Amino acid sequence: MSGNAGTTGEPDPEHAADLVEFIELLDQLRMWAGSPSTRALAKRVGPLLRPPRTISHSTVAEVFQTSRRRLDLDLVAGIVRALGADDATVARWRTAYLRVLRDTKAADFGGVLRQLPVDLPTFIGREKELAALMDAATEGSRTLVISAIEGMAGIGKTQLALHAAHRLVRAGRYADLQLYANLRGFDPYHEPSDPAAILDVFLRQLQVPAARVPAGLDERAAMFRDRIHGRQALLLLDNAADDNQLRPLLPASSSCLVLITSRRTLASLEGARTVALDVLDPSESIEMLSRIVGPERVAAEPRAAARIAELCGGLPLAVSLAAARLRSRPVWTLRYLADRLATTLDQMTTGGRGLSQVFDLSYQGLPTAAQRVFRLLGIHPAGDFTASSITALTGMDLGEAERILELLQDEKLIQQKVLNRFELHDLLRAYAAERAAAEISEQERSEAIAAVLNWYVATASAAVQLANRQPPLPFPTGDVRGESVRFVDAKQALAWYDLERPNLLRAFSAAAAFGHDRTAVNLALAMKPFEDIARSWRESERLLRAALPHARRWAAPDVEATVLQQLGFTLFQDNRFEQALDPLEEALALSRENGDLLNEHLALNVKALAYTGFGDHRQGLEIALQALALREHDEVRQTPRTTGVYNTVATCLHGLGRPAEAVAHIITGTAEAQAQNDWLMVAVAKHNLGFTYLVLERFADAITAFEESVPLSHDLGFLYLHADDLNGIARALHAQGRVSEAEESHRKALAVLDDLPEAALAHYLSRLDESPLRYPPPPADEPGERNGPLTR
Template structure:
């Protein structure tokens, strides 16, 4: 059937976000299937306000598994696809309805994160049946654990994923499907810490960063609570040992946990054990035929047997060898068998000869990229992240990565993102060590780390251009820096890259790249602050501080100490920040560095206000401004805020107002509209405290308007509450109640946990409306 002739479903029958996205896809097909790039150019001018839209942002709207929809983007997209006003209104109503239903009915809690079940899955009939029999125990008094053990490359992951998909297709485990790579045997990365894994799992289950406990036991308890009673399957892949696994096991008998490991996990006494061996010859030949062609295998049975024997019947090696055959239609099977028997394995694992053959037949550029992947700090890769360390353009890197994917030397779970099996990563590392000098290998790592610093910095500055950031060379990022024009675009990008960026920080610190070890956390700080992830921000800055001191860059210790101070203040621990700030202040003064000494004075002002000494805070704030001005530098906006807060604490509202007005004026000039919205809210609150209701109302109204434009729901709701207080104090009770209701309705379309977090912030706000 021609997809373009399919009709869009009755929107009244659409039940959830998944069905809504499917309806959008059909609408796009009916409109002629315009490319995402073309459609983005049509949608951007229809947004409010109009803006340039990237094709990747638009394509995300059509992505399966979404849990939230941008209402403005949906309506603009529908209109760009040819819908008239009546149809646009119907789509708008349906979008609101499915998001509300998702929040109320809990459908958003359905999480589907399994890797794909590959069409090349072969054999393992007895193992699959054994695992399915074990699943029959789900519903027993305890959670069912099935542990799949075996050597690297034997197919443990594919078996676990296949079984999970078989069960899901049969209607089991519809609530939650989770997958975690515990990286227990990755040659270049430490095994994943259980606490970090739990944070990731909780975030996938809808828990916000600020709600994730810091203690491992508390995280495990919260995870068990969120999984209780859920029809859930969890794959814990590549487990290092039982210690790593135990905190990740839910307690509900409705859950199934599939664990894979190269080691025996006999300490998990409650687990059902499944030992996985290499393929039988029949299974290995079947996989060879499935990839390379059954007719070719049948035509040369003796050569086929030689190939799988040389691969040690190891599924990963057979897959790589078969892919080599598929790419060489002119080869006979005997040609490959001869090559494999001539090669000597250069890796300790079985199948190294198959890797050798595939690697040595690659074009030089693909070989280079493969070696770079053996050194790359990322957990997964994009063309942009590989281009810089390889010294290629993103287009050249993408071409090489696709070639490696075609050769089965890489894996892909998500379009545009690549992963490498740890055996192949080890082999790539061997090739890098054999073919590159130590200086060349360190240069690859340095370029990779510098790329991460540059691209995260540029993304943060695109959203908040008035921030003071350490200088970077934009050319390092090339054309790979995302063209983010709002937090709505930049924050999802950071969320996708966050695990890789965190890993880059760890690699920089471990291998002594001190400059990157502090610059990268500084670049990340904006996003961690935006997500209110203050615990992680404190951890990052605490780790960065010694590297900043070693590096000797005056920006380093200054900026890291200031961010550490900010994170501690967010926890109510401002007193702990005074000593490191004072140490940096003394060093900057001794060096005659007024600009950085002034910034440190501003952070000390914030710390002293935090411990209840606003008089001393004001002294430091004013001294900091004076010091910076005398040094000829611009005063950072944050210092204006610190000064205003100190004055307000002392009841000197008029003086604070002058500074607040200056802050908003500067933010407008810098086009930092989120800061404008925040500044207007603070001005309005000041007016409200002075009883200047008309001016307060006008400032709150403008703050609300700007907050809506930039998508900051918290400032929007807080300003609505402030407006409600203003109306109440004027005696307009009915209007005040209406505005207070609006403040709560701002969060109506969010996932339940996110809405609860923001409502808790509103309730803690000084402007919370209470009857």
């Protein structure tokens, strides 16, 4: 590389406006230099550092993660040098990074949502089509600009859309936000993405708390149009099935641009301008080959290069795959590759020209272990996958899985749009499925699918135990094959769920399709607490209603009763109190018929809460006392979280205006939770005791109770309870006339949430605003001042 970046086509760090773009350009530099794996790059970088040291491949991989807020400058310089840069180029990358760090302060992205996958440096040609897209986006239309890129599979629609999008953003257009969604319109084994689910994701990214995301498609679409109106926004809707899937996702504001890719014509989409893609011309195919393989090798064999371009049919996907084979095999001549391609006569049924030869060549050239992984990917139920999930699918260890995934990426057989997450192009997924059908026995197929589904259940269960302090699933999964995912804290567990949620839903569908009833139920029960954390009650309801027929087919009454009482609880949380009674009555009938005291207790507890919800506190108390009586039995008393019934009794007593009696029940519940070492319930009980003392105007006792809850909620990472405790202290101090101390405690409450992303912050603040402990205090005559609800 020369010191004058841009003259030879390599990425120029001076174009980076912020850290995200700097990291994207660094990733482009890596691809430009031949896409060395992070493992190979780590081996090159270590000796170049001063002093030399050993660098792990995971450390190198983290440098390319766009969520980073700061990079190690020496490591960046070492990576640039390891990619072949000279001293002048390394200096330019250093200077650019320091400028970006200074200008953006590295930690503030200004609320901009940047979701575009990377713009590949191998993009070439398409000048006419690119000009049409740019003209449409910059001509100053008074209506929404929609550009639809159409063409066959593998023709390069997505890369054209991404290249245009990145060019527009670099030019300062659509700088407020860029949203991306793969609509998976042509996945051969799954239905296209539900626009309601896509809108759910978009709205959460636009800082709408999950509990406020409407249930219906039309309502979500209306809210999305409202939230995005007037903003300089770019939407890239990739791989659309048809205009019906697209219409709910379209904004209405002329300040927005929508780029769409599809294999089908979208002529019926009102106002859309169509850009039709054909195959690359021979010179463009040769240029792409040159960029990946190297201009010297192509220039040495121009006739063979032209023949390869012809055999690839002008499809960018085919050219890139063929070029990857050459790049990874420096002893091969271009003529040798061309001869190999020409002798492969089998034709795929996917409609791609020249793809069968290239796919076969790439697949047959893989080591045996990599071939097995690739064909198993053809039956993997997820849309994307990680090395950990591959260990479950294949039974291999993590190191081997990582090595093979890097090999498959080097061969262009899989792609990595998000760090450490891989996916298959639709055509390659279809090809992998063909190989699986031809080469995998029914027993191996069955074992692989069961193992990976079981892995999702176990990992989701482990995540939710940390994120929501939930006890283990009531119906164990048994032995789990594959590498366990270890979560450091609740934040990491929640982040995992956000990334894996679409895959968990696909896993649920796969479990249903293959008749794995136990897995389907366990997946729903493992996912539900995450939806509860987000207060996404309608999503919890959908999961549980979908799981119910599987629970019934399982033919285990306790399983069915568990799903029913969880459904009742979800409806109660969504303030649909009367609707909650039907599944709860079913759960009670099943439990009593089968002597299932635990589910009877749980259903009674929720039923009592439902009665308090529509104001019948007397009936609620009667039912809560029935649930409390069942704690005399060991199977109930020894089960985690059943001490919550004391809080239910106290809630009913509050509703009846009897807070003094509530105190005794809360204290008893606290003691029993302590005996079980259930510190979450202890924290909740202490919090509720503080609230009850506040209602009784025992302000010093309230402060003591809240102060005892604070360290517990802090250590547990229960942010809402921690903040609400501090607001409770503020309320008690304010009532004592200690206003300055009260204001300081309220500031501490808000500081608990300081490090949260804006969307999560908005969610927690809305919950605190609904709390009876909100601060400053409401007027004395406002309902809820004396007898608000306890924490459930």
